[in-house]
Amino acid sequence: MDEFIILSRQDLRAAMRFGDYVEAVADGFRLLAEGRCASPVPTQIDVAHGAFHLKPASLPRGPGYVAVKINGNFPDNRARNGLPTIQGAVLLADASNGRPLALLDSAEITLQRTGAATAVAARHLARADARTATICGCGAQAPLQLAALRHVLDVRRVFAWDIDPGAAHAFAARMAGETGLVVEPVAGLREATRVSDAIVTCTPARVPFLGLDDVPAGGFVAAVGADNPAKSEIKPDLMAHAIVIVDVLDQAVVMGDLHHAVAAGAMRAEDVHAELGQVIAGTRPGRRDDDAIIVFD
Numbered sequence: 001m002d003e004f005i006i007l008s009r010q011d012l013r014a015a016m017r018f019g020d021y022v023e024a025v026a027d028g029f030r031l032l033a034e035g036r037c038a039s040p041v042p043t044q045i046d047v048a049h050g051a052f053h054l055k056p057a058s059l060p061r062g063p064g065y066v067a068v069k070i071n072g073n074f075p076d077n078r079a080r081n082g083l084p085t086i087q088g089a090v091l092l093a094d095a096s097n098g099r100p101l102a103l104l105d106s107a108e109i110t111l112q113r114t115g116a117a118t119a120v121a122a123r124h125l126a127r128a129d130a131r132t133a134t135i136c137g138c139g140a141q142a143p144l145q146l147a148a149l150r151h152v153l154d155v156r157r158v159f160a161w162d163i164d165p166g167a168a169h170a171f172a173a174r175m176a177g178e179t180g181l182v183v184e185p186v187a188g189l190r191e192a193t194r195v196s197d198a199i200v201t202c203t204p205a206r207v208p209f210l211g212l213d214d215v216p217a218g219g220f221v222a223a224v225g226a227d228n229p230a231k232s233e234i235k236p237d238l239m240a241h242a243i244v245i246v247d248v249l250d251q252a253v254v255m256g257d258l259h260h261a262v263a264a265g266a267m268r269a270e271d272v273h274a275e276l277g278q279v280i281a282g283t284r285p286g287r288r289d290d291d292a293i294i295v296f297d
Contacts, residue, residue: 005102012108018144021116022151026280028059029120032248033277036060041250044228050074051228064095069106073228075204085140086110114202115144117247117276118222121296122198123152124279124286125245126220130197131156136189136210136233137203137225138162138171145200145224146175158183159192163203190214201225201233208260211235215242217291226297229255234295236266242295243273245286256297 007015031037043054056068071088078085088106093099122130130153135142138160149155158181162168168185176183186192193199193214201210202224210233215221221242223234239261246252253259253269261267274284276296287294 004100007102007104009105009108012105012112016112018112018115018119018147018151021112022119022148025113025116026120028057029247029275029277030280031060031277033275033281033283039248039251041254044255049076049080053228058095063097065101066093066095067091068093069109071106071110111141111144114141114224115148118145118200118224118296119148119151120280121222121245121276122149122220124276125294125296126153126198127218127287127290130154130220132159132196133157133198133200134159134161134186134189134192134196135171136161136193136199136201137205138164138167139202139204141202141224142171143175143178145202145222146179149198149200150179153198155198156181159196160185161187161189161192193219198222203233204231205233206230208232208235208257210238212238212241212293214238215293217293219293221293221295223257223295223297226256226260229259231255232257232260234261234297236261236264238293239295239297240266240271242293244271244295244297245274245276245279246272246297247276249275252297257295258297 032039037060038058040056045052050073053071059065067090069090071086073086075085077083086107090104090106090109092102094101133149133155135146160168160172172183172185194216198220200222225231225233234257249272278284279286
């Protein structure tokens, strides 16, 4: 293969800014809504101590491109093997002739893409006057999720909650130092979320913890953590009463909090208001009511 490119995490960080990911993700969602690219349902391969996730997509740029991401997700990897939880790569190919073009570190792309999706969703779905946020889950994804909200909203006060209080305190201290914002660790989730305009859930939870009584009128919730069928963060009652907007409907019904709400009989796939790409493209409305609760799954 001639001119095959390999880009590490460090290479990607040097080449891409967060804003570049935000605009690329917005463009990708719009193209998908317009039927100009493909994003098939991911495949999961379970193994002894984790799972592999395979996610393909196409993009109509230049000759056309196809990318396939394969991530290994091993929750106990650091303790067992001294390795990261998520490792993997993205293979990029020329869609016109099948020629492999590049191999990219997928952990960095996954991290940035997840944050970028939150930024795009908040831009279209959060209230413009949102000033207070709660980050639920203070692990590796949390700093970028806060950066995502700040990229599109004038966030001035932040609450940090984690099942591990030490993680919440560490995250709060780090973010307060880096951003100059008031960042408060909290022991009780509801005391924070009830006074928050924007809430991000980025945990590995398998039992939902955020319900209707935890979210104020007009709240925006970005449900980030449920990236496989076993994970769940949003209780079915919240999903049933909120305006639900998903990234890709075919994926959300098999993995994500929509999947669990449908299984619980709280809602149907047909109850989903829109895909995010439809909102970006203007074919479906986003926020129309300042009092509406909107969940992005």
